[in-house]
Amino acid sequence: xxxxxxxxxxxxxxxxxxxxxxxxxxxxxxxxxxxxxxxxxxxxxxxxxxxxxxxxxxxxxxxxxxxxxxxxxxxxxxxxxxxxxxxxxxxxxxxxxxxxxxxxxxxxxxxxxxxxxxxxxx
Amino acid sequence: xxxxxxxxxxxxxxxxxxxxxxxxxxxxxxxxxxxxxxxxxxxxxxxxxxxxxxxxxxxxxxxxxxxxxxxxxxxxxxxxxxxxxxxxxxxxxxxxxxxxxxxxxxxxxxxxxxxxxxxxxxxxxxxxxxxxxxxxxxxxxxxxx
Numbered sequence: 001x002x003x004x005x006x007x008x009x010x011x012x013x014x015x016x017x018x019x020x021x022x023x024x025x026x027x028x029x030x031x032x033x034x035x036x037x038x039x040x041x042x043x044x045x046x047x048x049x050x051x052x053x054x055x056x057x058x059x060x061x062x063x064x065x066x067x068x069x070x071x072x073x074x075x076x077x078x079x080x081x082x083x084x085x086x087x088x089x090x091x092x093x094x095x096x097x098x099x100x101x102x103x104x105x106x107x108x109x110x111x112x113x114x115x116x117x118x119x120x121x122x
Numbered sequence: 123x124x125x126x127x128x129x130x131x132x133x134x135x136x137x138x139x140x141x142x143x144x145x146x147x148x149x150x151x152x153x154x155x156x157x158x159x160x161x162x163x164x165x166x167x168x169x170x171x172x173x174x175x176x177x178x179x180x181x182x183x184x185x186x187x188x189x190x191x192x193x194x195x196x197x198x199x200x201x202x203x204x205x206x207x208x209x210x211x212x213x214x215x216x217x218x219x220x221x222x223x224x225x226x227x228x229x230x231x232x233x234x235x236x237x238x239x240x241x242x243x244x245x246x247x248x249x250x251x252x253x254x255x256x257x258x259x260x261x262x263x264x265x266x267x
Contacts, residue, residue, distance in 0.1 A: 020145075022142070022145050022166070022170065023138065023141055023145060023170060023174075024142045052166060052167075053167075054166065054233075055167075055170050055171050055174055055227075055229075055230060055233075056170070056174070059226055059227060062226045063226055066222055066224065066226070069222045070222050083160065083163045083164075086236065086237075087167065087233065090229075090233055090236045091216060091229040091233065092216035092217030092218060092224075093217060095217045095219055095221075096217060096220055096222075096224065
């Protein structure tokens, strides 16, 4: 699975995944997600081009969300198709990470959530 | 157009690498069996859950997968020689509410229930035998690659 990391400004990182988030796909991106989760800011995981998501892919997303939330960051997911969204909602992942139709709406929501902390840090 | 019953099966060693091979095999067989994208997704998801569980928790040495198309759906049988595990009796766990104190795993049984139509389990001759039934969306539902 291909993974592209784009610094989108305003403390938002746009992660674009392309392919199957299956066992092999999760193994390919797991370490990079682990590194990104260490920096407390906003991550938007874009699943628009992800055609499959199952156990190990969910594990990668859950570990990233847990690490990020505990360090004061925020995460959002966008672009999930019907089946991928069904996986996210069936596990309750949507209880801890909000789902959006596209990157623009996800990034806008994260900026609002992160804004109070940005002002506090200045 | 009526669907002609077809079936394929394959044995795999009990290893995480083999679980990945099993996923690739299911994808390759889905086209030949005329399965729709939704059925391929659901079968791949359930088999990944079952295979990883059998290997990681059940210490299975072997697993076999059979896929059969039937007039009203798809029947998948997953057999492994690991420790007894009945997914039909396992709780369907789900994250409940916004919290950072949630488990990273253990959601498989709930996902299998959500993505399959029915499931039947029995322990037979030292093996777990799970039969899963799926709706068979036709090949017209396959998404462009």
